[in-house]
Amino acid sequence: MKLEELKLDQGIIEILKEHEISEFYPPQAKALPHALKAENLVLSIPTASGKSLVAYLAIVNRLLIEGGKALYVVPLKALAREKYEELQLFEKLGLKVGISTGDLDDSDPRLARFDIIVCTSEKADSLLRHRVNWMNKIKVLVIDEIHLIHDPSRGPTLEVIISHFKALNPKTQIIALSATIKNATELSIWLDSKLIQSDWRPVPLREGVFYKNEVKFNDGKTLFIEGTEKTSLEKLVENSIVNKGQVLVFVNTRKSTISVANRLSLIIEDNLEKIDKKNLKELIESFKNKLPELTSVDKKLFYCLEKGVAFHNAGLSSIQRRVVEKGFKDRIIKCIVATPTLAAGVNIPAQRVVIRDLWRYDPNFGMYPIPVLEYKQQAGRAGRPRYDKFGEAIIIAKKEAQKEEIFNRYILGDTEPIFSKLGSQSALRMHLLSSIASNFVDNIEGVYKFIDSTFYAHQSDVLSLRDDIDEALDFLINNGFVERINKDQFMSTLFGKRTSSLYIDPLSALILKKALEKSCNSEISSLSLLHAVCSTPDVRSLYLRSTDTWVEEKAEKHKAEFLVEQPDISHDEYEWFLSDLKTASLIEDWIEEIYEDYIITKYDVGSGDIYNIIETVSWILHAAREFARMYNFGCLPEINDLSLRVQYGCKKELLNLVSLKGIGRVRARALFNEGFKTINKLRGVPVKRLAQIKGIGEGVAKSIKNQLGESPKGEEKELSEFFVKKKTRIK
Numbered sequence: 001m002k003l004e005e006l007k008l009d010q011g012i013i014e015i016l017k018e019h020e021i022s023e024f025y026p027p028q029a030k031a032l033p034h035a036l037k038a039e040n041l042v043l044s045i046p047t048a049s050g051k052s053l054v055a056y057l058a059i060v061n062r063l064l065i066e067g068g069k070a071l072y073v074v075p076l077k078a079l080a081r082e083k084y085e086e087l088q089l090f091e092k093l094g095l096k097v098g099i100s101t102g103d104l105d106d107s108d109p110r111l112a113r114f115d116i117i118v119c120t121s122e123k124a125d126s127l128l129r130h131r132v133n134w135m136n137k138i139k140v141l142v143i144d145e146i147h148l149i150h151d152p153s154r155g156p157t158l159e160v161i162i163s164h165f166k167a168l169n170p171k172t173q174i175i176a177l178s179a180t181i182k183n184a185t186e187l188s189i190w191l192d193s194k195l196i197q198s199d200w201r202p203v204p205l206r207e208g209v210f211y212k213n214e215v216k217f218n219d220g221k222t223l224f225i226e227g228t229e230k231t232s233l234e235k236l237v238e239n240s241i242v243n244k245g246q247v248l249v250f251v252n253t254r255k256s257t258i259s260v261a262n263r264l265s266l267i268i269e270d271n272l273e274k275i276d277k278k279n280l281k282e283l284i285e286s287f288k289n290k291l292p293e294l295t296s297v298d299k300k301l302f303y304c305l306e307k308g309v310a311f312h313n314a315g316l317s318s319i320q321r322r323v324v325e326k327g328f329k330d331r332i333i334k335c336i337v338a339t340p341t342l343a344a345g346v347n348i349p350a351q352r353v354v355i356r357d358l359w360r361y362d363p364n365f366g367m368y369p370i371p372v373l374e375y376k377q378q379a380g381r382a383g384r385p386r387y388d389k390f391g392e393a394i395i396i397a398k399k400e401a402q403k404e405e406i407f408n409r410y411i412l413g414d415t416e417p418i419f420s421k422l423g424s425q426s427a428l429r430m431h432l433l434s435s436i437a438s439n440f441v442d443n444i445e446g447v448y449k450f451i452d453s454t455f456y457a458h459q460s461d462v463l464s465l466r467d468d469i470d471e472a473l474d475f476l477i478n479n480g481f482v483e484r485i486n487k488d489q490f491m492s493t494l495f496g497k498r499t500s501s502l503y504i505d506p507l508s509a510l511i512l513k514k515a516l517e518k519s520c521n522s523e524i525s526s527l528s529l530l531h532a533v534c535s536t537p538d539v540r541s542l543y544l545r546s547t548d549t550w551v552e553e554k555a556e557k558h559k560a561e562f563l564v565e566q567p568d569i570s571h572d573e574y575e576w577f578l579s580d581l582k583t584a585s586l587i588e589d590w591i592e593e594i595y596e597d598y599i600i601t602k603y604d605v606g607s608g609d610i611y612n613i614i615e616t617v618s619w620i621l622h623a624a625r626e627f628a629r630m631y632n633f634g635c636l637p638e639i640n641d642l643s644l645r646v647q648y649g650c651k652k653e654l655l656n657l658v659s660l661k662g663i664g665r666v667r668a669r670a671l672f673n674e675g676f677k678t679i680n681k682l683r684g685v686p687v688k689r690l691a692q693i694k695g696i697g698e699g700v701a702k703s704i705k706n707q708l709g710e711s712p713k714g715e716e717k718e719l720s721e722f723f724v725k726k727k728t729r730i731k
């Protein structure tokens with residue numbers, strides 16, 4: 001379909017053309033007439049078929065005509081950035097685009113000035129809880145990757161956002177973008193929307209199964225790859241690289257991403273050209289400059305990067321991840337070996353995707369085969385419109401007998417239906433409290449009506465549902481979050497309101513409150529508070545390995561310090577207690593300035609895990625501080641110091657120095673050890689003197705001087721004066 005056929009604003013058409021969009025794809029042509037008439041829409045079409053553009057045009061077209069705002073909700077921060085950058089193309093038309101993925105206890109007032117706001121689902125939920133007044137100006141709500149309703153941790157939030165919007169403003173147009181799922185009709189009925197389905201893909205993607213030396217594809221063709229000594233994976237990767245294609249390999253564990261990348265590096269290195277090697281060197285150099293601390297994982301990554309390969313998993317820090325993704329997008333890195341964390345929604349240039357593992361380990365269920373939906377998401381990273389003319393997804397069969405089965409199940413088979421996960425008690429108590437605390441409902445009928453509007457109710461039988469709701473409500477009433485005004489009516493207490501706006505699980509709030517009460521009558525240490533924080537369900541604790549015997553010894557030694565009751569050794573809960581203690585110990589090491597690399601080895605985690613734990617612990621400490629303030633608990637100063645120490649990863653004595661921009665814990669320690677113990681002590685010190693300190697250098701030294709409001713003029717004189725002063729002092 002030609003762009004002009006839709007009577008869009010000429011400005012929109014020009015922007016599209018400037019960005020090489022000259023016509024609409026068939027599923028877009030089917031969806032756009034409805035989208036532009038402000039109808040609700042579920043788009044359940046294949047990966048890479050341009051779902052986002054339909055949503056963008058619905059937003060831009062409507063806002064240009066009517067004014068108002070739009071909210072674009074995505075599951076991951078990385079995806080938020082991609083969508084934000086794409087939407088910025090429309091700023092030329094006078095629309096302002098904003099992004100918000102951060103602090104959940106914040107109404108983010110700056111957002112009021114944007115017309116289009118991209119955010120994560122948790123942020124959207126938190127904005128609804130804060131009752132920000134621009135929410136009722138939202139004309140279009142986009143939910144990207146809506147099939148994640150099926151995900152136990154993210155799903156409940158997604159469907160609650162939609163239900164709240166439907167109630168607050170029934171006229172809000174809802175556009176839901178989904179992978180192809182079996183029960184898309186059910187989803188569209190729930191959303192009262194037009195359903196657009198198709199199996200069309202702009203870039204042909206053929207899928208196949210590899211066994212021994214042959215790939216059998218679903219287009220009937222076969223590909224023969226020679227070689228006997230190499231493994232199947234090595235053959236497939238080499239074949240791609242020789243043909244100048246980029247490859248994305250999916251494996252099932254983090255450890256495998258590293259070991260497989262290592263193995264593949266030998267093959268890929270042999271096929272690199274001079275210019276590739278030069279680009280890779282530059283990539284590594286710029287990466288090194290961004291690193292706060294060099295870890296063994298960074299070194300492993302450098303080793304692979306030098307040879308044109310990278311690994312990608314949830315343990316990577318955001319810097320590591322960005323370098324890998326950008327290097328691959330710029331076609332400098334030829335191959336990424338990843339866990340499925342890379343699969344959802346991203347646009348990258350992989351001509352071939354190889355899926356090595358179809359099985360995954362879960363601590364509760366053991367090994368299980370991945371869902372077809374997940375396979376399709378992985379396969380769908382191959383052959384993306386702006387990057388490649390065709391794509392291939394190849395699954396490796398380990399035995400001949402599996403060939404047929406894999407082909408039928410994953411390539412020819414249907415994706416699974418999705419199911420609501422709002423029925424879990426933790427999701428119900430959290431979202432019920434938020435509905436009551438934000439005065440969305442105030443009586444039992446209101447609660448039932450709200451739940452009735454969710455996908456959960458749409459899929460469940462009413463009787464079991466009421467039992468679950470009553471149980472969650474009882475929890476909230478019995479623990480002081482909600483109080484009854486009369487038999488059917490209730491309201492949230494101050495404690496309930498604060499818990500809801502802090503965006504934490506009510507059970508976490510309860511654990512914190514009890515721990516803080518206890519802290520008033522006991523000697524507390526950093527470990528006491530950290531352990532209490534790590535005992536809340538919002539902090540995902542580290543797995544306890546059989547070799548972690550030190551944790552039990554530590555529990556015994558610090559028995560008197562715990563603010564959370566220690567379960568009996570014979571009890572199942574005891575292992576959880578130790579896991580929480582292990583997690584608290586990681587943060588304790590971090591604030592004692594233990595090197596990141598040592599923490600990585602001791603706890604068997606990646607930098608990304610450390611930063612995730614720091615982020616969650618900081619967030620729960622913030623909640624603890626709010627409760628301490630609210631109830632006048634005496635431990636407020638300890639919590640304040642601890643929060644800063646967790647944020648910066650340092651001892652209390654460095655807190656003054658780390659408040660300078662560009663000075664992290666490592667540089668602050670170097671300055672401190674040279675006698676510059678506070679910001680005041682840095683005044684009057686010449687740039688040259690500071691630049692001599694390890695890890696500081698001239699750039700950072702100048703930045704310090706700028707922050708102190710000192711110009712680096714007359715340096716020579718100052719330097720000699722400084723050394724004289726210092727000598728006199730030493731005498």
Ligand SMILES: Nc1ncnc2c1ncn2[C@@H]1O[C@H](COP(=O)(O)OP(=O)(O)OP(=O)(O)O)[C@@H](O)[C@H]1O
Pocket residue numbers: 020021022023024025028046047048049050051052053178179344345346347380384385386
């Ligand atoms: N009509 C078009 N012409 C050319 N390119 C297009 C068109 N529509 C979309 N694209 C491009 O196609 C790519 C994929 O689009 P998009 O990210 O929206 O895919 P998607 O359907 O959301 O896939 P996924 O399910 O993997 O998230 C983007 O780079 C986008 O700019």
Ligand SMILES: [Mg+2]
Pocket residue numbers: 051052144177345
């Ligand atoms: Mg998408």
